[in-house]
Structures are given as C-alpha cells and as structure tokens.
Amino acid sequence: MRPPVLVPAAELLAETAGDRPPVLLDVRWALGDPDGRGHYRRGHIPTAVYVDLDTELASPAGPSGGRHPLPDPAALQRHARRWGITADRPVVVYDDAGGLAAARAWWLLRWAGVADVRLLDGSLAAWRAAGGPLAEGEETAAAPGDIVLSPGRLPVLTADRAAELPSYGVLLDARAGERYRGESEPVDAKAGHIPGAVSAPTAENLDAGGRFAEAEQSRKRFAALGVGDDTAVGVYCGSGVTAAHQIAALAAAGIDAALYPGSWSAWSADPRRPVATGPRPGEPLAGAGIHDRESLGGER
Known part of the structure; x- marks a missing residue:
C-alpha cells in the first residue's frame, strides 16, 4: 500500500498529544524571503525543529546542478539526526505556504528511505484553525536521531x-504559466520551457483554502494534461523545490513521478539545451530514445 502523503491538522493535533508523537520539521522558506528562521522563532508548532532549505536540503548552487542541487547524502543524514529523526518515529513537515517549501523535505526524506513522512495539509494556517498552540524561540530535538538513510528510493x-x-511520457513544468510561456523569467538564465513539457503550475495543486485538492479532482486535472494510468511522468520547476510539491500532489492522487532536480535553473544555464516558448509544448528533441515506464526507476 502507498504510504500516506498528507496529514490533516486535527489528526496531527491528536498525534502530538499521543504516546508516539511525530518528529516535526518547520521548513519556512520562500524565494526572495531570507527570514525563514525569524518566522519560525516568532511562532511554530511546539517541539518543531527549524530546517534551513538552502543549506540543509540542498548542496551549494552551481550551473550544472542548478540553484538547489540534491544534498550530499552523508550531510543529509547528519542533518536528519540533528532534527531527531529515528527509525521508529513518524515525521511531519510543514511550512506556512501550502507546503510549497516543506514538500522539498518530504521528497528528500522519502528519497532517502524514510517511509513514514507526511506533509501537514493546509500548513500552519490549518494548525491554527484546528486550535493548535504555537511556541516561540528556537528548539532542538529532545534527543539526537539515529536514522540511517539510504538514498535513491524515489526516481x-x-x-x-x-x-x-x-x-514517451509526460514532463510537467510546475512553474507559473508566464515563466513557462517565456513571458517572464525573474531568476534564471533564459525564459521559456523544456521542449515538449506541459504547463502545470504548482499553485493549482491547492484549493482556495490552501489545502491539497481532493485526490479525484487531482486525477482529473492530471488526466487532462495527458497523465494516464500507465504514463511515465516527470516534473521540474525552477530549482527542484516546488516540483516536489507537484510530486506530492501526484502521489496523493495515486500517481508516481520522477523529479528533475536541476530543473530550469540547470537546463537554462546549459548553452547546449534548446528552449521552447509559448503556451503549448514545444517539439520534443529529434531522435529522443524510447524507454518504458519501468526504466524511470521507483522505490526500491
């Protein structure tokens, strides 16, 4: 059976008061807002440890790896132990932006072999609405973790x-539509999208209340984008952060997908890579090889 992706705020509130409370990770981060730790200190879920996306969930930026390359596995394990992750406790990650940043931690931990990790559906706003308390200041894990990570469990x-x-499949571009179309590019080297990619903005993963859309609604949305039961699916965004949110939405709808970690930041920095613009997918590269779904890999 598929592990759950999301946890409702009311359910998390009950779990935190139970005999086996989850390890809580606060991943406050947004492009252009460097004060995630400050937001955390001003109010977070009690016992939550702050996770720095730029330094703990990524390696240093570079042209070949993009703005948020995957972290070194040994470094990620050190961080995970500092956060208090053990082999026998569940993990819940959250932020204050619909899970757009926290999904990076969800994906990385799943990729590294942590099976019981969930996203707080509705983020911190849902926790407040459920009557959850907030704590101030900085917290550390009650005890160091002992988790042994095994990277490569997600494709x-x-x-x-x-x-x-x-x-042979569907490549989803999770950036805003204007960036996909090439009308605007505020961060990366070139404007446009990978030839053949389909626009699927991350914001559409959420409903008006900031929670993930219902699974059936998501399945219909992705089906309209060409994703069928046996379709090979890949996702990219600007730097591999919000693409993880798209993968979480797909997983919650029962669909597996692979992440292109370098995403547009790495693609657009490589002068050998073609760029397409406009509202529809550009032509795929000539002579592209054909591979079956299994060749993408999966949890193994």
Missing part, C-alpha cells in the same frame, strides 16, 4: 532523460 531524471521524456 530522478537527468537532463538527458528529461529531454527524452516527452517522446
């Missing part, structure tokens, strides 16, 4: 595989 795409994917 990833190289740039070459991302280029090929539209020829």
Whole structure:
C-alpha cells in the first residue's frame, strides 16, 4: 500500500498529544524571503525543529546542478539526526505556504528511505484553525536521531532523460504559466520551457483554502494534461523545490513521478539545451530514445 502523503491538522493535533508523537520539521522558506528562521522563532508548532532549505536540503548552487542541487547524502543524514529523526518515529513537515517549501523535505526524506513522512495539509494556517498552540524561540530535538538513510528510493531524471521524456511520457513544468510561456523569467538564465513539457503550475495543486485538492479532482486535472494510468511522468520547476510539491500532489492522487532536480535553473544555464516558448509544448528533441515506464526507476 502507498504510504500516506498528507496529514490533516486535527489528526496531527491528536498525534502530538499521543504516546508516539511525530518528529516535526518547520521548513519556512520562500524565494526572495531570507527570514525563514525569524518566522519560525516568532511562532511554530511546539517541539518543531527549524530546517534551513538552502543549506540543509540542498548542496551549494552551481550551473550544472542548478540553484538547489540534491544534498550530499552523508550531510543529509547528519542533518536528519540533528532534527531527531529515528527509525521508529513518524515525521511531519510543514511550512506556512501550502507546503510549497516543506514538500522539498518530504521528497528528500522519502528519497532517502524514510517511509513514514507526511506533509501537514493546509500548513500552519490549518494548525491554527484546528486550535493548535504555537511556541516561540528556537528548539532542538529532545534527543539526537539515529536514522540511517539510504538514498535513491524515489526516481530522478537527468537532463538527458528529461529531454527524452516527452517522446514517451509526460514532463510537467510546475512553474507559473508566464515563466513557462517565456513571458517572464525573474531568476534564471533564459525564459521559456523544456521542449515538449506541459504547463502545470504548482499553485493549482491547492484549493482556495490552501489545502491539497481532493485526490479525484487531482486525477482529473492530471488526466487532462495527458497523465494516464500507465504514463511515465516527470516534473521540474525552477530549482527542484516546488516540483516536489507537484510530486506530492501526484502521489496523493495515486500517481508516481520522477523529479528533475536541476530543473530550469540547470537546463537554462546549459548553452547546449534548446528552449521552447509559448503556451503549448514545444517539439520534443529529434531522435529522443524510447524507454518504458519501468526504466524511470521507483522505490526500491
């Protein structure tokens, strides 16, 4: 059976008062807002440990790896132990932006072999609405964790595989529509999208209340984008952060997907890579190889 992706605030509130409370990770981060730790200190879920996305959930930026390359596995294990993660306790991650940043921690921990990790559905706003208390200041884990991570449990795409994917599956671009179309590019080297990619803005993963859309609604949305029961699916965004949110939405709807970690920040920095613009998918690369769904990998 698929592990659950989401936890409702009321359920989390009960779990925190139970005999086996989860490890809580606060992943406050937003592009252009460097004060995530300050937001955490001003109010967080009690016992939650702050996680710095830029330094703990990514390696240093570089042209080949993009703005948020995957972290070194040994470093990620050290951080996970500092956060208090053990082999026998569940983990819940959250932020204050619909899970857009926290999903990076969810994906990385699942990729590294932590099976019981969930996203707080509705983020901190849902916790407050459920009557959950807030704590101030900085917290550390009650005891160091002992988790042994085993990376590679979720599939990833190289740039070459991302280029090929539209020829036999669906490559979703999770950025805002204007960035996909090439009308605006506030961060990366070029405007546009990977040829053959389909626009699927991350914001559409959420309902008006900031919670993930119901699974059936998500399945219909992704089906309209070409995702069927046996479709190979890949996702990218600007730097591999919000693409993890898209993968979480797909997983909650029962659909597996691979992440292109370098995403547009790495693709657009490589002068060898073609760029498409406009509202519809550009042409896939000529001569792209054909690979079956199994070749994308999966949890193993």
